[in-house]
Amino acid sequence: MARLRAALPPQAAEIVADYEDHLRDERMLSQxxxxxxxxxxxxxxxxxHGVNEDGADGPSAHEEHPDGEHSDGVNGLHVGVLRAWLARxxxxxxxxxxxxxxxxxxxxxxxxxxxxxLLPSDPGIRLASPRPHRRLPGVLxxxxxxxxxxxxxxxxxxGHPVALRDHALIELLYATGVRISELCGLDIDDVDFDRRVVRVLGKGRKQRMVPFGLPSxxxxxxxxxQGRPEVATADSGAALFLGARGKRVDPRTVRRVVHDAVAAVPGAADIGPHGLRHSxxxxxxxxxxxxxxxQELLGHATLATTQLYTHVTVERLKAIHDQTHPRAQ
Known part of the structure; x- marks a missing residue:
């Protein structure tokens, strides 16, 4: 994607940069x-602009301004182009x-x-969105x-510090159901041991308090x-979980830790941090x-997202009924 972005015409590249600033600084979306x-x-x-990776021209690659000059911005971006792009x-x-x-x-x-x-009208409002198939999440x-x-x-x-960290983050992921980005963003003072809650900064920079149990x-x-002091450095800051070199732990490390731990459980589905959230x-x-x-614990914006998990429990009940009830078949 970086190569494709570098190949954009200058005005289009500038528009992309402005839009990225808007998403990050004004809407405060996650990285x-x-x-x-x-x-x-x-x-x-x-x-x-006809700079697709497969080399084919887009349908409006040579669209011109009304005054006859070629545009390298967003002129010519109409609903037909949007639909052709989605068809591709x-x-x-x-x-x-x-x-x-x-x-x-x-x-x-x-x-x-x-x-x-930048556009005389908004062509996006005429786009129809396909309904994605909602798959039941894998759970333990x-x-x-x-x-x-x-x-x-x-x-x-x-007593190895990495082992202590891995156990603590797995316990906290399962106890709270927090997202992997939320876990990696935690600082030490986000943990309130007296009330046994953790302060989480979720999507849209919304804060919520999530309880955890005694094992966590x-x-x-x-x-x-015992663990964190052994790996902490001057670059560690206030991060709760650290990598082996002392910097804030990154999502890739957390995913590897969870996958490796789940692999040691006989018969368990191969799940990552989001699978622990589902579980x-x-x-x-x-x-x-x-x-x-x-819904409140998980930080879901709508109840419809949380309702997906009810389908998991219903499917499980149906499976148990089919296997155990004498009149099920």
């Missing part, structure tokens, strides 16, 4: 979300979910460009989650007392938690 939105816009403008994504094998996300990206960009006076069974915590804790017997408290205290939500609902409480 991951900003990167995804900008990548989609780069793809769209490359298509518009579909032909390239993009999933319905990916196409739906790119429709949302295009709408966000064209609305911004219209407000900035409760006994598998228990075994995961046991396996993780067993690794701390060596024990793991966190052990990491902070936490499902197990809370299985235990009798109401949807609104789970």
């Amino acid at each position: 991951h979300t900003t990167r995804a939105y900008v990548g989609d816009v780069v793809s769209l403008l490359a298509f518009l 994504q579909h032909e390239a094998g993009c999933s319905r979910a990916t196409v739906a996300r790119r429709v949302a990206s295009a709408r966000t960009f064209t609305a911004w460009a219209y407000r900035r006076g 069974r409760m006994d598998e989650a228990t075994e995961l915590m046991r396996v993780s804790e067993a690794g701390t017997a060596t 408290e024990r793991a966190l205290r052990l990491w902070l007392r 936490a939500a499902t197990h809370m609902l299985d235990g009798g938690a109401d949807l609104r409480s789970v």
Whole structure:
């Protein structure tokens, strides 16, 4: 994507840079979300100007200004171009979910460009978004989650600081259901041991307080007392979780830690940090938690997102019924 962005005409590249600043500084979107939105816009403008990676010209690559001069900005970006670009994504094998996300990206960009006076009208409002297929999230069974915590804790017997960190972050991920970006962004003073809650900065920079249990408290205290001081450096700052070189832990490390730990649980599905989030939500609902409480804990903007987890519990109940009830078949 960096190569494609570098190939954009100068005016289009400047527009992309302004849009990136808007997403990061005004809308305060996360680095991951900003990167995804900008990548989609780069793809769209490359298509518009005929600099696609496959070398094919976009349908409006030679669109001209009304005064006859060639435009290298967003002139000529109309709904027909948007639909042709999306059709190209579909032909390239993009999933319905990916196409739906790119429709949302295009709408966000064209609305911004219209407000900035770069477009005479907003063509994005005429785009229809395909409904993505919602897959049931992969989760651990409760006994598998228990075994995961046991396996993780067993690794701390060596007293190695990385093992202490790994156990603490796995315990906290499962106890709170926080997102991986939220976990990596935690500072030491975000943890309130007296009330046993952690202050989380979620999507849209919204703060919420999430409780954790006694096992997480024990793991966190052990990491902070014995593990963190061993790897902390002058560059560590206030970060709660550190990498082996003393800097704030990054999402790639957390994903590897979770995948490796889950692999040690016999029969468990291969899940990452988001799978632990799914598992936490499902197990809370299985235990009798109401949807609104789970929504607040997970930081979901809408209840519809949280309701996805009810399908997991219903499917599990149906499977148990089919296997055990004498009149099920």
